[in-house]
Amino acid sequence: xxxxxxxxxxxxxxxxxxxxxxxxxxxxxxxxxxxxxxxxxxxxxxxxxxxxxxxxxxxxxxxxxxxxxxxxxxxxxxxxxxxxxxxxxxxxxxxxxxxxxxxxxxxxxxxxxxxxxxxxxxxxxxxxxxxxxxxxxxxxxxxxxxxxxxxxxxxxxxxxxxxxxxxxxxxxxxxxxxxxxxxxxxxxxxxxxxxxxxxxxxxxxxxxxxxxxxxxxxxxxxxxxxxxxxxxxxxxxxxxxxxxxxxxxxxxxxxxxxxxxxxxxxxxxxxxxxxxxxxxxxxxxxxxxxxxxxxxxxxxxxxxxxxxxxxxxxxxxxxxxxxxxxxxxxxxxxxxxxxxxxxxxxxxxxxxxxxxxxxxxxxxxxxxxxxxxxxxxxxxxxxxxxxxxxxxxxxxxxxxxxxxxxxxxxxxxxxxxxx
Amino acid sequence: xxxxxxxxxxxxxxxxxxxxxxxxxxxxxxxxxxxxxxxxxxxxxxxxxxxxxxxxxxxxxxxxxxxxxxxxxxxxxxxxxxxxxxxxxxxxxxxxxxxxxxxxxxxxxxxxxxxxxxxxxxxxxxxxxxxxxxxxxxxxxxxxxxxxxxxxxxxxxxxxxxxxxxxxxxxxxxxxxxxxxxxxxxxxxxxxxxxxxxxxxxxxxxxxxxxxxxxxxxxxxxxxxxxxxxxxxxxxxxxxxxxxxxxxxxxxxxxxxxxxxxxxxxxxxxxxxxxxxxxxxxxxxxxxxxxxxxxxxxxxxxxxx
Amino acid sequence: xxxxxxxxxxxxxxxxxxxxxxxxxxxxxxxxxxxxxxxxxxxxxxxxxxxxxxxxxxxxxxxxxxxxxxxxxxxxxxxxxxxxxxxxxxxxxxxxxxxxxxxxxxxxxxxxxxxxxxxxxxxxxxxxxxxxxxxxxxxxxxxxxxxxxxxxxxxxxxxxxxxxxxxxxxxxxxxxxxxxxxxxxxxxxxxxxxxxxxxxxxxxxxxxxxxxxxxxxxxxxxxxxxxxxxxxxxxxxxxxxxxxxxxxxxxxxxxxxxxxxxxxxxxxxxxxxx
Numbered sequence: 001x002x003x004x005x006x007x008x009x010x011x012x013x014x015x016x017x018x019x020x021x022x023x024x025x026x027x028x029x030x031x032x033x034x035x036x037x038x039x040x041x042x043x044x045x046x047x048x049x050x051x052x053x054x055x056x057x058x059x060x061x062x063x064x065x066x067x068x069x070x071x072x073x074x075x076x077x078x079x080x081x082x083x084x085x086x087x088x089x090x091x092x093x094x095x096x097x098x099x100x101x102x103x104x105x106x107x108x109x110x111x112x113x114x115x116x117x118x119x120x121x122x123x124x125x126x127x128x129x130x131x132x133x134x135x136x137x138x139x140x141x142x143x144x145x146x147x148x149x150x151x152x153x154x155x156x157x158x159x160x161x162x163x164x165x166x167x168x169x170x171x172x173x174x175x176x177x178x179x180x181x182x183x184x185x186x187x188x189x190x191x192x193x194x195x196x197x198x199x200x201x202x203x204x205x206x207x208x209x210x211x212x213x214x215x216x217x218x219x220x221x222x223x224x225x226x227x228x229x230x231x232x233x234x235x236x237x238x239x240x241x242x243x244x245x246x247x248x249x250x251x252x253x254x255x256x257x258x259x260x261x262x263x264x265x266x267x268x269x270x271x272x273x274x275x276x277x278x279x280x281x282x283x284x285x286x287x288x289x290x291x292x293x294x295x296x297x298x299x300x301x302x303x304x305x306x307x308x309x310x311x312x313x314x315x316x317x318x319x320x321x322x323x324x325x326x327x328x329x330x331x332x333x334x335x336x337x338x339x340x341x342x343x344x345x346x347x348x349x350x351x352x353x354x355x356x357x358x359x360x361x362x363x364x365x366x367x368x369x370x371x372x373x374x375x376x377x378x379x380x381x382x383x384x385x386x387x388x389x390x391x392x393x394x395x396x397x398x399x400x401x402x403x404x405x406x407x408x409x410x411x412x413x414x415x416x417x418x419x
Numbered sequence: 420x421x422x423x424x425x426x427x428x429x430x431x432x433x434x435x436x437x438x439x440x441x442x443x444x445x446x447x448x449x450x451x452x453x454x455x456x457x458x459x460x461x462x463x464x465x466x467x468x469x470x471x472x473x474x475x476x477x478x479x480x481x482x483x484x485x486x487x488x489x490x491x492x493x494x495x496x497x498x499x500x501x502x503x504x505x506x507x508x509x510x511x512x513x514x515x516x517x518x519x520x521x522x523x524x525x526x527x528x529x530x531x532x533x534x535x536x537x538x539x540x541x542x543x544x545x546x547x548x549x550x551x552x553x554x555x556x557x558x559x560x561x562x563x564x565x566x567x568x569x570x571x572x573x574x575x576x577x578x579x580x581x582x583x584x585x586x587x588x589x590x591x592x593x594x595x596x597x598x599x600x601x602x603x604x605x606x607x608x609x610x611x612x613x614x615x616x617x618x619x620x621x622x623x624x625x626x627x628x629x630x631x632x633x634x635x636x637x638x639x640x641x642x643x644x645x646x647x648x649x650x651x652x653x654x655x656x657x658x659x660x661x662x663x664x665x666x667x668x669x670x671x672x673x674x675x676x677x678x679x680x681x682x683x684x685x686x687x688x689x690x691x692x693x694x695x696x697x698x699x700x701x702x703x704x705x706x707x708x709x710x711x712x713x714x715x716x717x718x719x720x721x722x723x724x
Numbered sequence: 725x726x727x728x729x730x731x732x733x734x735x736x737x738x739x740x741x742x743x744x745x746x747x748x749x750x751x752x753x754x755x756x757x758x759x760x761x762x763x764x765x766x767x768x769x770x771x772x773x774x775x776x777x778x779x780x781x782x783x784x785x786x787x788x789x790x791x792x793x794x795x796x797x798x799x800x801x802x803x804x805x806x807x808x809x810x811x812x813x814x815x816x817x818x819x820x821x822x823x824x825x826x827x828x829x830x831x832x833x834x835x836x837x838x839x840x841x842x843x844x845x846x847x848x849x850x851x852x853x854x855x856x857x858x859x860x861x862x863x864x865x866x867x868x869x870x871x872x873x874x875x876x877x878x879x880x881x882x883x884x885x886x887x888x889x890x891x892x893x894x895x896x897x898x899x900x901x902x903x904x905x906x907x908x909x910x911x912x913x914x915x916x917x918x919x920x921x922x923x924x925x926x927x928x929x930x931x932x933x934x935x936x937x938x939x940x941x942x943x944x945x946x947x948x949x950x951x952x953x954x955x956x957x958x959x960x961x962x963x964x965x966x967x968x969x970x971x972x973x974x975x976x977x978x979x980x981x982x983x984x985x986x987x988x989x990x991x992x993x994x995x996x997x998x
Contacts, residue, residue, distance in 0.1 A: 005907055006860035007829070007853075016857050017826050024618035028526060034518030035527075038592065039538050041585050045545070048557045202446030210440050211447070222713070224450050229639065229709045230702060231646020233673050234457060236680070237698045241460045245686060278453055285450065311439050339546025342648035342673070346680040346694075368548045368649075375552045375653055383556060390549050397544060528802075605839035609899070611800060612835075613852035613906060614828035623851070628842050 051131040052387035053160050056142050057380070060152040062123035063090075075114050075122070083113040090121045119175060126173065127152055129380035159381075160388035169354045169370070173381035178389050180356055182396075184269070184349075184364035185338060187357050191273020192280060192337050197330055199277075200284030207285070208292040209314055228282035236346025239275030244347050247271075253361030267348035270360040275343050280333040287329030291322040324411035331404035335397050341368040367393050461702055464695030471689045479696065485659035485675075487690055494700065496661040500669035504580040504651055505644035507665065511584025512591045512640055517633070519588075520595025525621045543589035551653035554582035559654060566666070572656075574668035579655035583647055591640045598632025599625055631715045638712035642705045648673040672697050745772035748910065748940050749794060754808035756789050756798065763789050764969045767808075769959055771910075776932060776941045778951040778977065781961030782997060786969025787944045790961070791912050794942065795831040796824040813909075829856050832903035836915040838895035840887030840902070845870075845879050848887045848898055849905045856906055865905055872938075873901035874931050893924025900931065904939075911935065913943040917950065929954050948993060952981050960989050 008016055065072050068086060072078060078086070084105050088096065099105075099116060108116075118124065127149055130142060135156070146152050167177025203224075211217040243251050244266035251266040251274075295318050303313040319326075350363045351373065357364045367389065374386035468474055473490040482493015519539075523532055558578040563571045571577070602625050610620040626633070656668025657678060670678070676694045684691050749771035756764040764786035771777050779787035789798070796817065798804040810817045817827060841848050849866045858865065866883070870876040875897040879890070887898055896916060903911055913932075917925040932941055932954050945951050951958055958980045962972040973980060973989045984990040991997060 006858055006865070007907055008857050008859070013826060013857075014823070017823050020616050020619065020825070020855070021823075024616045027618050027622075028522075031518045031522035031526060034515045035522050035535055037515060038519055038542070038588060039535070041588070042538055042542050044557070045549070045553055045585075048553060049549070052556065199446050199449055202443045203450060206440075206443035206447040210443060220447055220450060223454050225713060226706060226709050227450060227453060229642060230457075230705050231643075231648070231673065233646065233648050233676055234461075234698055234702055237676070237695060238453075238457050238460060240680065241464065241695070242456060281453070282450065309433060309436055311436050335544065339544075339548070341546070341548045342652075342677055345677050348680070351681065368546055371548050371552065372649065372653070375548075375555060386552060387556075390552060393546065394549070397546075401544065603839075605835065605837055606841065608797070608800075608835060609839045609841065609902075612795065612797060612828055612833035613855075613902070614825045615852075615855055616825055619855055623855075624841060 049387050049390050051133050052384050053391060054132045054158050055130045055135040055156070055384070057129045057155050057157045057384075058127045058142065058146045058149065058152050059124045059155055060127055060149060062125060063121055064151060065122065068121065075118060078114075078117070080110060080113065083110075083117050086117050086121055087113070095120065119172075124174065126379075126381040129157070129384050157384070159384040160391055164385070164388055165392065168356070169352070169365070171352070173374075173379075173385050176385055178367060178370060178392055180354055181365050181367045181370035181389070182392075183356050185366040185368075187269045187360065187362070187364065188272045188276060188344070188366060189334055189338060191270060191360060192276040193330070193334055195274055195277035196281045196284055196333070200281050200330070201288050201326065203281075204285045204288035204292060205314060208289050209310065209318065224282045224285050228286060231342075232279055232340055233342040233346060235275055235279040236343030238278065239271055239343060239347040243271040243274050251361075253359075267350070267363060268361045269357055269364045271347055272344050272349060272364060272366075273360070275347055276337045276340060279340065279343060280337050283333045283336065284330055287333070288322075288326050291325035291329065292318060294325065295321045324408055327411075328404045328408040331400060331407070335400045335404070338397060338400065339368055339393070341366075341372055344369055345372070367396070457702065461695055461699040464692045465699045468689065468692035468696040471692065473689060474693075483661050487693065492689075492693065494672075494697070496659040497670060497672045497675055497697065498700070499661055499663075500576060500651075500655065500659070501645055501671040501673070503663070503665065503669070504576050504583060504655055504671060505641060507577060507580025508583035508587060508644040508647075509637070509641055511581055512588045512644075513637060515584075516588050516591030516636075516640070517595050519592040520599055521621055521626065523592070523596045524599040525617060525625065539589040539592055542585075543593075547586060547647060547649045548653075550582050550586050551650040554578050554650055554654035558582050562666070571666045572668050574654060574656035575666045576655050576669055577665040579651045579653075580665070582654070583644055583650050586647065586650065587640050587643050590643060591636055594636040594639065595633060598629045598636060601632060602628045631718060635712040635716040638708045638715070642708035642712070645708075646673065646701065646705050648677050652677050672701055676701075745775065747771065748773040748813060749942075750809075750811040751790070751794075752809045752811065754790070754793065754806060754810060756786070756793055757803075757805045758801065759803040762966070762968045767971045769971060769974050771940060771942060772957060773940050774936055774938075775956040776936050776943060776954055777957040777959065778955035779942065779944045779959050779961060780946070780948060780951050780992075781969070781972075782963060782992065783946070784967060784969070785961040785963040787959075787961045788914055789969070791914055791942060791944050792833075794910075795833055795912055796827050797833065799824055829906050830908050831910045831912060832906065832908035833912045833914065834896070834899050834903055834916045837919050838892060838899050840890075840895050840898050842886060842888055844884045845887050845890070845898060846883040849902050852902055852906045869901040869905040870898075872904050872935065873897045874927065874934070875901055891924075893920050893927060896920060896924070896928060897931065900928075900935075904935075908939065910940045910942065913941065915944055915946065918946065925950070948981075952977060960984075960992065962988055962992075 007013070065074055065078070068090075069078065069082060072082075087099070087105060091099065099120075103112075105113070128145060130138060135142070142154060146154050164177045165182075166179050167175060169178075169180040170176040207217065207220065211220075248266035251268050251271040253268065253270075299317050299321060300313055303317050308316070344366055349369050350365050353363055353365050355362075371386050371389045371393065374382045374389065469476055469479070474492050479492050479494055481495065482491060483495045484491035484493050485496050519535070523535060527535065555578075558581055559571070559573065559575065562575070562578055606624055606628055607620055610624045615624070651671045652674045655674060656670050657674070658668070658670055659675065660667065660669040662669055676697055679690055679694050747770040751767055751769050751771075754764070754767045755762065767786075767790055779791060781787050792798045793806055794810060794812075794817075798806065806818060812827070812831070815822070841851065843851065846866055849869050850862050853862070853865055867876060867880075870879060875894060878894060879885075879898075882889075887895065890898060896919075900911075900916075917928045920928065929950060932943065935941060936956075943951075943955065955977045957975070958977045959974040960972045960980065961969050963969050973984065973986050975985070980989065981993055984993060
C-alpha cells in the first residue's frame with residue numbers, strides 16, 4: 001500500500017511516540033506525587049501532635065521552697081514533719097478538711113505529701129512550653145527565656161503520663177487529666193449505641209426484606225442518604241431544640257426523680273447520646289442494608305422452600321449470615337460518634353466540669369470537647385495537654401476500629417470453617 | 420356443618436409476623452420523622468427569628484454586618500467566610516483527590532493500593548477536632564513563617580481552609596477512584612487498541628467518561644466543606660468579618676453557631692433563634708448539593724446499562 | 725489421509741498457494757502463558773496480505789489469545805508472557821525496541837461487543853487520528869472512514885450525536901470506521917458480529933469483503949458459515965487435554981472445509997463439537 005499517508009511516518013512517528021510517552025511519564029510522576037502528599041499529610045499530622053507531647057517547659061513556683069522554709073532549696077530536702085506543717089499552715093480550712101477527709105495526713109506516704117505540698121503550697125506555674133523539635137533546636141532561646149524570668153527553672157516534661165489519664169479535669173493544666181471527659185464519652189457512647197443499633201437494624205431490615213418498591217420506599221431511601229450527608233451541627237440544633245428543651249422533663253431526669261429538679265436541665269448524657277444516636281442512625285442503616293444485600297438470595301429461597309415464614313427466614317438465616325458485617329459497621333459508626341464534637345457542644349455539654357458522670361442524667365463533657373477547650377486556650381501548657389488528649393483519643397479510636405476489624409475477620413473465618 | 424371449605428393449605432393469620440413487620444416499618448419511618456423534625460424545628464425558630472423587631476429578611480440575606488449587639492443581622496460576612504474556606508478546601512482536595520483517584524484506578528498495582536487505601540481510611544477516620552488543633556498549632560505558624568507575621572493573622576481562613584482540604588481529601592479520592600473504576604473496561608481496550616498511551620487513555624477517554632461520577636464527588640465534597648465546624652471554630656476566627664483577604668480571620672456560619680450555643684444563651688433571645696435561622700440556611704445549601712449530587716450519580720449509572 | 729492426530733500442520737497445499745502471496749505477518753513457533761498456565765503452544769502460521777484469514781475453533785482454544793498477541797494487546801495482561809517470534813513486514817514485533825503504541829496504529833482491532841467512545845460520532849473517529857498526529861483535513865478523513873465502513877449515508881446528518889445513540893450494528897461499523905481512520909495495514913477482528921442480529925451480521929460480512937482490498941484482515945469467529953463465506957484462508961485451532969491451545973490445521977478456506985486433513989478438523993466442521 002503506497003498511498004500517501006497523512007500520518008507522520010518513520011523517524012518523525014517515532015519521535016512523536018517518544019514525546020507522548022515522556023508526557024505520560026511526567027503525568028505519572030505527578031499522580032504519584034499527589035499520592036505521596038496524601039501519605040505525607042498523615043505523617044506530618046501525627047508527628048506534629050507527638051511533638052507537642054514532650055518538651056521543655058520553663059516554670060516558676062508561686063511560693064518557692066526557699067521562701068517557705070529557711071535554708072531548704074528543694075522539695076526533696078523537706079522532712080516529713082516539715083511537709084505536714086507546711087500543709088497545715090498554708091491550706092485554707094476547707095481545703096485542709098477536704099484533703100484529710102480523703103486520707104489523713106499521718107496515713108499518707110512521703111511522696112503523697114510531697115505531691116500535696118507541690119500542688120497546694122508551692123503551686124508551680126508554667127510560663128512557656130516548647131515542643132520536642134523546638135526543645136532540641138532552640139535550647140539557646142529557652143535558656144534566655146528562663147534567664148529573663150528570675151526564679152524560673154527549666155524542666156523536661158512528658159505531658160502524657162498515666163496520671164494524666166486518670167486525673168480529673170482541672171483548671172490547672174499541670175494536674176488536669178482526661179478522666180472526666182473519658183467517662184463522659186463512654187456514657188454517651190453507651191446511650192448512642194443502645195438507641196441507634198436496634199432502630200438502625202430494624203429500619204434496614206424493613207427496607208431490604210419487607211418493603212415493596214413503592215414511592216414511599218424510594219423517598220425513605222433518598223431521605224436516609226440525605227441524613228447521612230448533612231452537617232453534624234444540624235443534629236446538634238435538633239438535639240438542642242428537641243431533647244434538651246422540649247423533652248427536658250425526661251432528659252433531665254426530673255420525671256423520674258421528682259423533687260431534685262433544682263439544678264436539673266436537659267443538658268445531660270441522655271440528650272447527648274440520643275442526639276448522636278440520630279446522627280449515626282443513617283450510617284448504621286446504610287451499612288446494614290449493604291450487609292443484608294450481600295446475603296445470597298438462594299439462602300432465602302431454600303428457607304422459604306421449606307415453608308418458613310418471612311421472619312423465621314430473617315431471624316434464622318439472613319441475620320446470622322450478615323451479623324458480622326453489621327456489627328463491624330456498627331462499631332465503626334460508634335468510632336465516628338466518639339470523635340464528634342460540634343453537635344455535643346451545641347446541645348450544651350459542659351464547658352467545665354470536674355465531677356465524674358454518675359448516670360444518664362448527669363452533666364457531662366467528652367474527650368473531643370475537652371480537646372476543643374484546651375486547644376482554644378493560647379497559654380502554653382494547654383496546647384501540650386491538648387496534644388496528649390488527642391493521642392489518647394486516637395489510641396482509643398485505634399482500639400475500637402481494630403476490634404471491629406478483628407471481629408469481622410474472626411467471624412468470617414468461623415464461617416469459612418463451617419462450610 | 421361447616422360453611423367454609425377447609426383444606427390443609429388454609430391461610431393462617433400470623434399475628435406476630437404482622438406485628439414484627441409493623442414495628443420494623445415504624446423503625447424505618449423514624450428516619451423520615453427525623454428529617455421532618457429537623458425541618459420543622461429550623462423553620463419554627465427561624466420564623467421566631469424573623470418576627471423579632473431587629474430582624475428583617477432582606478437585612479438578613481443582604482446585610483453585610485453581623486453584630487447582634489447593635490442590631491445587625493446580615494448573613495453575608497458569615498456566608499462569605501464559609502464559602503471562602505470551602506473554596507480553599509476544594510482547591511486543595513479536588514486536584515489531589517482526582518490525581519490520587521486516577522493513579523489508584525489506572526496505574527497502581529495491588530501492592531501499592533494495599534498501602535495507600537489504608538492510609539486514606541485512617542485519614543478519613545481522624546476526628547475533625549484533631550485537624551482543628553493541627554490547623555491552629557502547625558498550619559498557622561507555618562503560614563506565618565512563610566508569609567510573615569504581619570500578613571497572616573493568628574486566626575485566618577487560609578489555614579483553616581487548607582486543613583479542611585486535607586480533611587475531605589480521603590472522601591474525594593475514594594469517590595473519584597470509584598467513579599473512574601466504574602467506567603467499563605471495554606472503553607479502555609478500544610483506546611489502547613487504537614494505540615493510545617496509558618495517560619491518553621486515562622485523561623482523554625476514561626476521565627471524561629466518568630465525568631458525572633466526578634461531578635457528584637465534587638458536590639458532595641463541597642457540601643462536606645460547607646458543613647465543617649471544628650476546624651473553622653478553632654482556626655478561622657471568632658468574629659464575623661466581611662473580608663476577601665484569605666489571611667484574615669473571619670467566622671463562618673458553623674463557627675458562629677458553635678460559639679453562641681456553647682455559651683450562655685437564653686431560650687427566648689434573638690441570639691438563640693438566630694442560630695436556627697443560620698442552621699436553616701446551612702441545611703438548605705447542603706441539602707441542595709446532596710440532592711443534585713445524588714441525581715447526577717443515579718443518572719450516570721443508567722447510561723452504561 | 726491419516727487418522728493420527730498431528731499437532732503441526734503438514735507442508736502441502738498451503739505453501740503452494742501462499743508462495744505467490746506476500747506474507748505480511750509471520751507467526752513463528754509462538755507459545756503464550758498466563759502465569760504458569762500454557763494457553764497456546766507452538767503456533768506457526770503466515771498471514772497473506774490483503775486477504776482475509778479466519779481463526780476458528782472451539783471455545784478456549786486460544787484463537788483470541790493469538791489474535792491479541794499480534795497487536796501486543798496481551799501486554800495489558802500482567803501475567804501474560806510470550807515465546808517465539810511474530811514478524812510484521814519482516815520486523816520482529818516483540819523486540820525490545822518496538823513500541824506497542826506505534827504497532828497498534830498499524831494493526832487495528834475491532835472487539836466483540838461494540839465499544840464506541842461516549843463522544844460524538846465525529847469525535848469517535850477523529851480522536852484516534854488526532855493522538856497520532858494527523859495532518860490534513862479531518863472532515864475528509866471522517867467522511868472517508870465512514871464511507872469505507874458503509875456507515876456514511878446513515879450518519880452524515882448526525883455526526884454530532886453521541887456514538888452510543890446508534891444501533892448495535894451501526895456502533896460496530898462506527899468502531900470499524902474508527903479503526904480505519906488511523907490507516908492501519910491490518911485489521912484484527914475478535915468475533916465482530918457475534919453480538920449482532922443476523923441482518924447486521926450480514927452487513928459486517930459484506931463490509932469485510934470490501935475492506936480486504938485495502939487491508940489485511942484476521943477474523944476470529946465461532947461461526948463456520950461466516951468463516952467460509954468471508955475468508956480466503958482459515959486456521960483451525962484445537963485444545964488438548966491440558967486445556968492448552970494449538971494450531972491443528974491451516975489451509976485455503978475451500979480446501980480446509982471441503983477436504984480437511986485431520987479428523988478433528990472434520991469433526992469440528994461438521995458440528996460434532998462446539
